[in-house]
Structures are given as C-alpha cells and as structure tokens.
Amino acid sequence: MSGIPGPLAELGLQALPFPKAPARAQLFRWPGLEEAMARLHIVLDTRGIMLLTGETGCGKSTVVRAFLGELDPVRQPAVYLADSRLLPRDFYAQVLEHFGVLPARTYSAARRQFQTLMSDLAGAQEKAPVVVIDEAQGLTQEMVQELRYVQNIYCDADSPFALVLAGHSELRATLRLKVFEAVTQRITMRYHLPGLTAEQVGRFVVHGLALAGVDRPLFTEEALQLLHKHSQGLPRRVGMLATHSLLDAAVCRTPLVEEASMRRAVAELEE
Secondary structure, X not given: OOOOOXXXXXXXXXXXXXXXXXXXXXXXXXXXXXXXXXXXXXXXXXXXXXXXXXXXXXXXXXXXXXHHHOOOOOOOOEEEEOOOOOOHHHHHHXXXXXXXXOOOOOHHHHHHHHHHHHHHXXXXXXXXXXXXXXXXXXXXXXXXXXXXXXXXXXXXXXXXXXXXXXXXXXXXXXXXXXXXXXXXXXXXXXXXXXOOOHHHHHHHHHHHHHHOOOOOOOEOHHHHHHHHHHHOOOHHHHHHHHHHHHHHHHHOOOOOEOHHHHHHHHHHHOO
C-alpha cells in the first residue's frame, strides 16, 4: 500500500482509485467515449478532419489517448501535438521531425516537404497517417487559416492523412467565425463530449474503487447524487471530488462517504 495516504488505506484501498491517465486496461468506457472513438475511426478510414470538443475535464485527452492506443504504429503512424500556440512553421517542423525528416529553413519549403512526406506515406508506403492537434482552442489565427492547406495536397481530392483537432468548447465558437468559414467547411466529423449522467457517475465510482482493490460500496446514494450535481458529470472533477470525500470520510472514521463528507469536499475544492 506504499504511496497511498494512510486514511485511504484504512478504508481498504490499495491504490489511488481515480488515476489521471489510466492504462488502457483500466479505462472506464462510457457511451460518450465509445461514440467519440467510433467517429475517430471513421475519420481515420476516410482520412478526414475531426473536431473533438468538450468542457475542461470532460475526458478529451483520455479519448485521444485511447484512440491512439488502438492504432497500429506501423500501418497507422500518428503524430500528437499539444502546443496551443502552434504556428504553421512549427507544425510542419514537428511533423517532419517526428518522421525523421530534417525541416527546411523556410516555411514554404517545409510545407512542400510535409506534402511530399504525407503523399509518400499514403501512396508508396500504403499507410494511414494521423495528425492530432490537442489543446486546439488556443491555436493562432494564422495556424487555423493554415488548416485550409494542410490537407489540400491533392487539389481538393482525397487527403492522404487524417487530422484530429481536440479542444475546449470555445474552439467550436472560434470556428463559427466568418473568417474561418473555409476551414469549417473542410471538417468532416464533429463530436462534443458530454458529461457523465448520474447513473454513469455511479458506475465510474464503482469502477475506480474496483481498480483500487475495493469491491464494496463506499458511497451512499445521497453522496453520489451530490457528486453528480457538483461535478457536472466531468470525469476529472468526479475523480477529484470522490477522492477528497473518501479522505474526509476516513479521517472522520465513517465507513461510508455520506452527504456531509461530500459537501465538505465540494466546499474545499470550490474555495
């Protein structure tokens, strides 16, 4: 039980119940995740552009990690970028370097290198490359505009690779601006990741406790209702509130997380 706070160990937990980045085998698979994954695979097959959005803590990064984990690294090589201030020159340079290509010094030459690389991967090598830009809500206007050309390698014919844009909800609002209409028209698939329902929050908690070695209920129904209400069903916040309320219950020597422990956890995190 090393690394586990003493109070949690006293409740029978053998590990932290809600890890920030769970392994694939430990992943809680809820309908929103399954729907997002299905759409991502469609975009992979059609080599289109996917817009994946959601509130902070909704599980976007979890979905992206799960999707990338299902890809064949040989047939479906993926590039993951998480630079919210990404500029076109940086974009091309990072993708080229990922595939072992020394980027040219000029932006236009790097763009041509990128086009040649993607054409070769999809054509001669018969691969299905994937480029993921995470935290895309912070992309510069210059980079958003560049997306018009990133996939336009074959003069509006089929693209040689799939592009995934993942970001917070404001990314949708940004792309609705008139100035980005040409970019928006190129998006072939969209999905806004919803929060967990009350029933799903309950299953999420049971799943997390099971991973931590506990196979008995530790939350009252009233506590779970409060957990859903104050977390808004966002998995990251569910995990944080659940963990804090478990600690509170353990310190207070109560065998279950009751409404009072959950309220104190909410008050602590909302200070």
